[in-house]
Amino acid sequence: MANPIVPTKPDSAERRRLREEQVAASVFTIGLLLAVVLPTILTLSTVREEEVRNAVLKFEALENPTPYGYTVSLLIYLVPVTTLIVWFYRSHPPGSFRRRALHYTLLMLVPIGFALDFFLGNTFFLFPNHGAVLGIYVPGFSFATGSWVWDLPIEEFIFYASGFFAMLLLYIWCNQVWVPAYGVSDHADPSQHPPYIVRIHWRSIYWGVAILALSLLYKKVLAPPDQRAGFPLYMLFLLLAAVVPGMLLHRCAAPFVNWRAFSVTLMWVLLTSLLWEATLASPFGWWRYHDHWMMGLRVKAWADLPVEAVVLWLAVAYTTISVFETVKVFIHMQAPTTVALFGNAKSVDRPITAA
16 A cells, blocks of 8 residues: 655745745735825825715816826826835846846837827827816927927826836836746847847737727717717827837747736736726816827716727837837847847848747
């Protein structure tokens, strides 16, 4: 008769490792909740509840139901940044490839967010609730007048900078601390590198064209009659922001992305966006969208929020992490810039795998 298997007790090192994992899980869960809940409470405290309730009962409009609400709401991104930034710079000394990759990614993505507001902010958005901001405005180009108009609140630009920063820091922390076993640990291994970075991912193009065609069909045929004029330009912009990086970088970035870390980051983006834009920004007029450039599909329960806003939440997370992982690969490629990006006549398009 075979001897029964007697379970062995974990040794002291194993017990210590398990305790450290439990502490890390508790700290992460509590920290993530606090990073979301505390700024949300502070933002909700700006709402004049009694006045809002009376105005709703009397069918009246409030001029300023959330004094400085947009300004205070930026803590939803600034709190995670201030929480994780100390850990990041302590863990990554000057010159480390992750620190360089973070800086390069921000230098690429933040100006894109700024450019959206500078050149298209007045085309896509309205900012009717002037009492929700500090009153410091930045010029944005108006195609209607052909001139620059000082009507973009400074909060818009803090939002883009802190949003990208918070997403990257959270993803990096998850990749290195929360679920490190599912990430690529050795970017310096040449066997991990693609032959070159920019390679067309045709599936991204097919999906982008299909979504744009469906958006145009919906706007011209299925949207409410008063919203059928114009073109779904905002959806086109969002698709370009997601499809172009996907088309050019996905084949390089995908094997290096820690998809479990990405999923946590994406869930955080969706949670904060639901609390922030769907619950506060859109209902209280921090900004609104021009119907002429939307496809006309709206979420009525979220103060008629356009579905493009939901697409933005998904596209930004995907693009940010893809660019960051591509930059990390590029830093380690021992080749001239043009060869690393586009290859040469001798480059071979071979498959790559992640460790």
